[in-house]
Amino acid sequence: MRPTLDDKRPIFQQIREMIEDEIVDGRLLEESQAPSTNQLVAYYKINPATVLKGLNELVDAGILYKKRGVGMFVAKGAKATLLNERKQVFQEDYVARMLQEANRLGLSVDDVQQMIDSMKKRGDAK
Known part of the structure; x- marks a missing residue:
């Protein structure tokens, strides 16, 4: 994860891009679990709705998928x-x-x- 977020762009976009970068760089592999909402909220001290917006954009794009009660995972082909x-x-x-x-x-x-x-x-x- 990035050490800090910048004030120049919406935070949910930065969260989305950070996860995309981790996938592209091979730090998050396909079928592996993505950072949880709670982890990101605690680490960056931001609103859970902001984190969810970024994660849900990745779900909508087919990059992540949800396992009910378990969390979000990197999709095959992401x-x-x-x-x-x-x-x-x-x-x-x-x-x-x-x-x-x-x-x-x-x-x-x-x-x-x-x-x-x-x-x-x-x-x-x-």
């Missing part, structure tokens, strides 16, 4: 679903913008690829 969503967002938010700026600068795709390769060699991108 990691693949999240990775696919994030790749799409990455392409739209970063790659498309990068290519637009490259076009403005008169750079070819090969020029951009050379820049990426150079950054990788320097260790700036891992």
